Amino acid sequence: MSANLAVMLKRLKPSIKLQVFEVTHELAQEASHSGNNAGTGHAGICELSYTPSREADGTVNVARALHIFEQFEHSKQFWSYLVASGVAAKPSDFIRAVPHIGFVHGAENVSFLRSRFEAMAQHHFFHSMEHTTDWETVSAWAPLVMEGRESEPVAATKMDTGTEVNFGDLARRMLQWLGQQEGCGLATGHRVTSLRQVNGAWQLGVRHQASGEHRVHRAKFVFVGAGGGSLPLLQATELPEVRGLGGFPIGGHWLVCSKPEIVSRHNAKVYGMTPKASPSLGAPHLDSRELGAQRTLLFGPFAAWTGKFLKHTGSHTDLPLSLRSHNIGTLLNAGAHNLDLVRYCIAQGVQTMEERMEAVREFYPAAAQADWELVDAGIRVQALKKADQGAIYFGTEVFTDSHQSIAALLGASPGASVSVNIAREVILRCFPHLLNESAALSRMKEMLPTYDEDLKPAYMGTRFREVSAKTEAILQINPHF
Numbered sequence: 094m095s096a097n098l099a100v101m102l103k104r105l106k107p108s109i110k111l112q113v114f115e116v117t118h119e120l121a122q123e124a125s126h127s128g129n130n131a132g133t134g135h136a137g138i139c140e141l142s143y144t145p146s147r148e149a150d151g152t153v154n155v156a157r158a159l160h161i162f163e164q165f166e167h168s169k170q171f172w173s174y175l176v177a178s179g180v181a182a183k184p185s186d187f188i189r190a191v192p193h194i195g196f197v198h199g200a201e202n203v204s205f206l207r208s209r210f211e212a213m214a215q216h217h218f219f220h221s222m223e224h225t226t227d228w229e230t231v232s233a234w235a236p237l238v239m240e241g242r243e244s245e246p247v248a249a250t251k252m253d254t255g256t257e258v259n260f261g262d263l264a265r266r267m268l269q270w271l272g273q274q275e276g277c278g279l280a281t282g283h284r285v286t287s288l289r290q291v292n293g294a295w296q297l298g299v300r301h302q303a304s305g306e307h308r309v310h311r312a313k314f315v316f317v318g319a320g321g322g323s324l325p326l327l328q329a330t331e332l333p334e335v336r337g338l339g340g341f342p343i344g345g346h347w348l349v350c351s352k353p354e355i356v357s358r359h360n361a362k363v364y365g366m367t368p369k370a371s372p373s374l375g376a377p378h379l380d381s382r383e384l385g386a387q388r389t390l391l392f393g394p395f396a397a398w399t400g401k402f403l404k405h406t407g408s409h410t411d412l413p414l415s416l417r418s419h420n421i422g423t424l425l426n427a428g429a430h431n432l433d434l435v436r437y438c439i440a441q442g443v444q445t446m447e448e449r450m451e452a453v454r455e456f457y458p459a460a461a462q463a464d465w466e467l468v469d470a471g472i473r474v475q476a477l478k479k480a481d482q483g484a485i486y487f488g489t490e491v492f493t494d495s496h497q498s499i500a501a502l503l504g505a506s507p508g509a510s511v512s513v514n515i516a517r518e519v520i521l522r523c524f525p526h527l528l529n530e531s532a533a534l535s536r537m538k539e540m541l542p543t544y545d546e547d548l549k550p551a552y553m554g555t556r557f558r559e560v561s562a563k564t565e566a567i568l569q570i571n572p573h574f
């Protein structure tokens with residue numbers, strides 16, 4: 094998130110001075126690291142959780158899927174700009190096309206998927222979506238999904254222009270580029286320990302991890318892009334807007350299969366129905382995952398209990414230390430209003446390997462336990478706001494203070510896929526003056542050709558296809574060419 098914002102700001106205003114602090118020694122080791130997330134380029138194609146169950150008249154509301162698709166278009170536009178301008182070298186280093194498939198079984202779910210497809214395929218974003226209830230066709234699209242399946246109604250939708258992204262690699266490339274620019278600094282192994290306003294500017298306490306040396310830095314604007322580590326920093330600001338804000342960490346596990354004879358038979362990201370009680374992070378999926386030369390099969394995520402806000406530099410005291418008199422009520426209220434979710438998380442945390450395999454077999458009925466290994470995924474910290482009165486929103490939201498002198502991210506889904514749109518939103522809210530100059534505006538248009546356009550209306554179909562074809566060509570992600 095920080096990398097996208099920093100590069101976009103530097104390109105927009107080349108004279109800007111920027112300093113990045115990163116607590117770990119290597120870059121992008123937390124949620125954005127490829128081993129910690131699924132790398133799905135979330136575009137609303139296969140994620141059934143983005144389209145809620147049917148309305149009373151039988152139709153499916155696809156507004157959220159359209160919104161996320163458009164946000165991901167911004168990401169693709171910016172990343173293709175990075176390739177074209179030499180910030181990122183080869184697109185194949187960080188993005189590849191992989192079919193995105195929505196798969197369901199059972200008569201009720203089959204009927205839901207049909208309605209969802211009917212609503213989606215008529216929109217120009219999802220025009221190339223295919224739908225089938227034919228066993229042979231699903232077998233051709235995703236052979237493992239049908240292997241050993243007992244006779245029952247099945248259905249699937251597919252789009253070949255789905256993507257897989259190595260968000261960690263991309264972030265490292267952007268930050269390395271930034272570190273070489275005049276007026277920019279990149280300090281790894283440095284933890285921001287305090288953040289407060291002094292005489293109208295932000296004062297950051299920063300500790301060098303290796304030497305323990307402590308320094309103070311001043312800045313007019315701060316972006317708290319610390320992932321799970323954002324809540325303690327926001328709390329340190331003592332801003333009135335932060336009162337009542339709490340966070341709940343949810344760890345994750347994957348089941349991973351590395352057997353070449355199995356892995357080679359699956360080339361898709363297959364998402365299914367989300368268990369009713371689970372948050373959107375619980376939407377299970379069977380993915381082919383390609384990292385460098387290594388290809389694996391990944392299933393999950395499974396939620397895990399943790400008190401840590403960060404996987405590598407977090408501590409089990411993170412959660413208790415984040416509790417304040419003003420946010421305990423927020424957490425308790427969220428728990429009381431979401432008992433199904435609490436039960437779901439508890440059940441997930443005590444699952445046996447055999448129970449996890451049962452979840453895999455929903456997608457791959459012939460899966461054998463011996464072929465799978467349980468590995469740790471990243472941690473998400475679910476933001477809980479007092480104003481939500483117990484409701485939990487699984488979105489990604491930009492937080493700013495009333496002076497727009499500080500911005501941060503709350504929430505983690507759809508996450509890295511919409512990081513470019515987050516950067517765009519932070520710029521529009523906190524740096525609108527940068528866009529007053531016509532030179533800066535054209536630089537913005539170069540980075541994000543549709544940054545101020547709404548691509549959703551039917552009359553924008555031609556414009557969408559024209560821009561999308563260009564970005565797909567640069568990123569080499571249109572499998573039809």
Ligand SMILES: Cc1cc2nc3c(=O)[nH]c(=O)nc-3n(C[C@H](O)[C@H](O)[C@H](O)COP(=O)(O)OP(=O)(O)OC[C@H]3O[C@@H](n4cnc5c(N)ncnc54)[C@H](O)[C@@H]3O)c2cc1C
Nearest residue numbers: 094116123124125130131132133285319320322508509510
């Ligand atoms: C299991 C799982 C699966 C996911 N799958 C997907 C997916 O398929 N597609 C998708 O788009 N998104 C996915 N996400 C979400 C996505 O990974 C995150 O939304 C995204 O990576 C967050 O990026 P970030 O920059 O905010 O945080 P991070 O990548 O966590 O970066 C924050 C950085 O700040 C550093 N930091 C923290 N505190 C401090 C401090 N005090 N001082 C200095 N540095 C600090 C950390 O070390 C870290 O490097 C998934 C997440 C999880 C957990």
